[in-house]
Amino acid sequence: MAANPNNVQPPSPAIRLRSRDSQVEALAQEEGFSRFQAALIAGRVGIKEVAAAGSVERLVRPSLSQLERPTGMPDIRQAAERIAKAIHQGELIAIASDHDADGVTGQCVVWSFLVRVFGVPAHNVMPLTTHRLQEGYGVSRHFVARLLGAERIPSLLITVDQGTSDEAQIQQLRNAGVDVIVSDHHGCPAAGPPGSAVATVNPTRADSRYDPTVAGCYVAWLLMTQVASLLREAGWPLSQGEDAKSLLDFVALGTTVDCVSLASVNNRAVVRAGLRQIAAAPRQAWRAFSEVIQPDPGRRSPWLSSDLSFMVGPRINARGRVDEAMAGVHALLSESAESARHWVSELDTANQERKAIEAELNAVAFVQANQLSKLHRVGFVIVLEQGHVGVHGITASRVVEAFGRPTICCSPRPDDPLLLSGSCRSVPGVDIKNLLDTIQERHSCLVKHGGHPGAAGLTLERTRLAEFADAFNAEVARRQAWPGVELGPVVWVDGPWPRSMTLRSELVDLEPFGRGFPAPIFQGDYAIDKVKEMGDGTHLRLSLSDARGAQGAVWFGARTKDDVKHGRLAVPSAGRVLAKPLFGRYAGMDRCEMQVVRLMPSAAHL
Incomplete structure (x- = not known):
């Protein structure tokens, strides 16, 4: 091994x-x-x-003609109408995306539709990624403070790959005169989608009839295709260069890296089309990534999903883990070879930094995991006192791969050491988001949590760590006998x-x-x-x-x-x-x- x-x-x-x-x-x-x-x-x-x-x-081998019709996605019509209205009226539109590859590619999709397809002046579009280290996850209070403190405050905010669990902050934005459209794919809280949002476009909503496995960048892409339809009907001139299909390389990258199900016809169709798009008309970004991943062009094979998952994705994710994530956006949207090389180099440097941090955290985490295994714990809660919130998820994944146990890696928050910030990774058959929901219902020990069946994030009061760790272990043990669950590597x-x-x-x-x-x-x-x-x-x-x-x-x-x-x-x-x-x-x-x-x-x- x-x-x-x-x-x-x-x-x-x-x-x-x-x-x-x-x-x-x-x-x-x-x-x-x-x-x-x-x-x-x-x-x-x-x-x-x-x-x-x-x-x-x-x-x-599905084709794009097999994609589900968007009518099964709740609120998508309302969201598209509000965006179209903002375009017609020349409003300042902000895009707030998550700091991972799914969010970064979704940001590129929305920005490209607005500026390159619909012709919105770039100065009327405010691209933003949330800052993992300084602002945490989602539409946080720190992010809201940054947005409302900007020189120009937008009248419309479109979220990408986040926002479903952020009702309090969305209400604050609405009270400040900012309409919010949520486009996301994370699970909804028990209270449902945020009521203060103009619309919440999310396939995991209880009232959704759409494929719940699609990525956040796909949701954003689908939403913007509906905006394009409305504008076309109204006679709005659309670009003859970029179009919905040409942006599927971004969707392919975000979909593959976010580890959503590739048994889904929708996901397979957009990834296959996106890989063809990369091969047929590569952006400067793909050329620059090729030079870093495989410097000798004579040795370069056509792009595969593994190139996106293991070569490009980690570099984009790395920047969002150790710093702000806009470098990934700049790299993907670069129009010149010089710009693309510069930003890809920045991403590569961040990836080297991420690897060094990960090696240190893995060394500590594996010792704790080994001790927990000897104690016959089936759900691991690992505390990294000198941890790094941007790398917790990778370390948790490494532990899951080696020990085959659902794992949470957490560390004290830099802004409040009485709180622990954690990343969760699971094994097949154990829905980690559902498990955390159950713990919260029974113990109310989490300050905040959210995520997917396979991965989630949480904030926990330090004083309740032991209680939470026992509850987590008990819930994993309860699910151990469920069909399809096998603990151990x-x-x-x-x-x-x-x-x-x-x-x-x-x-x-x-x-x-x-x-x-x-x-x-x-x-x-x-x-x-x-x-x-x-x-x-x-x-x-x-x-x-x-x-x-x-x-x-x-x-x-x-x-x-x-x-x-x-x-x-x-x-x-x-x-x-x-x-x-x-x-x-x-x-x-x-x-x-x-x-x-x-x-x-x-x-x-x-």
Whole structure:
């Protein structure tokens, strides 16, 4: 397995072979998918999902024509009418987006519609991202103070990827003469959507008939398409350059990075279209990201969902974690190569800073997680006294990956050490937002909370930490017996590593991969013939062999920096390799090699 901080050794993962829906597998082959593709599809979707879509093709490779009509989204008509009115009357419009990649890309969508599609003068649009470190999450009182203290106060505020749980602040804005339209996808509080908002466009509302799994940037995009329809009907001139379809590269990025379900037809359709958009007419931003991610253009393969998830997304998220997030907006909207390179460089620097902070926090968190595991806790609440609110979520994710337990990482708030700010990450089957709702109903110990089934944020009074930790553990334990819940690290595999000349093209054809439609992991027992350091020494290149021949592999994060410093290289001469495909282009030819996920003793059994 990969290196762990302080040499803490989490439990070995259970290896599970994906079961396949035989009906789906047969239908996929009938529709022309290869046997290999059909097996992968049948391990990810069921016959009910296929029936709902109409065919395997329409589920796996949907077109934009299959997107749900927006009529099922509550308040979308009212919101579009208010925005159209503001455009007609020349009002100052502010956009307030969350500081992650979903919010940043949603900001780019709304700004691009207003300025580049509708022709609103740029000085009449105020793009803002909330500042995670100084203002916290959502439309906070600190953000409201900044907005109302601006030299020009907008008459309309459009939120992106936030706002659903912020009634008090939205009421304050309304009283100050600022209309608020909420576009969001986070779960609604028990009291419902904010009553002081002009409209709340959110697919997770109880009265929504729209797909609840779409990302915040998608909600913003859908809203702005309705504004475009109203303006078109009124004879408003629209740009012949940018349009709704051309902005789907932003939606693809935000959707993929926010880890919403890629089993959703809506999400798959916009990501597939967005990847095509990147390939067909790349923005300066994509060229600049390419130069950072893969400096040698001869080695660059076409953009894949994994490039967005693991290369671009972390860089945009990093800036919002350690500083203000507008650098991501500037990078994506850059019109010149020079500007794009500058801002992407800024994002890359922030990502390096984030990695250093994360390494320190992971070292502390893994020690606490190991102790909690020995105490047989099933829900981990980890306190990082010298933590960093911008990196809690990543650290919690690392603990969940290693220990397979729902985890909350929290630390004292810089502005009030009597309060703890925390990020929560969960495991399949345990809805963390619902779990926190239950705790709040029974204990009323949270100052604030919100989020999704898989990830959430909270604020907690320090004096109630022990009570909350016990309640959290009890609620996780209660859900442990529920169907579909398995606590402990698990790696799902699709079978032995395939030896196919068409592996790359067959997998690319099934893009995008992500949550709900995960990238395949294969396994095999191999002799490890050669090990070579890569980069800073924490990454390794392996030469493997079995009865079928030789195979190259790379292993990112195989060692810690401390391992490198002390010359530790504990790689066995043979082992069971769990790996996913890694695509590249070398010497003008496409290439596929193994990316090691885990290295385990060969004796490990399914």
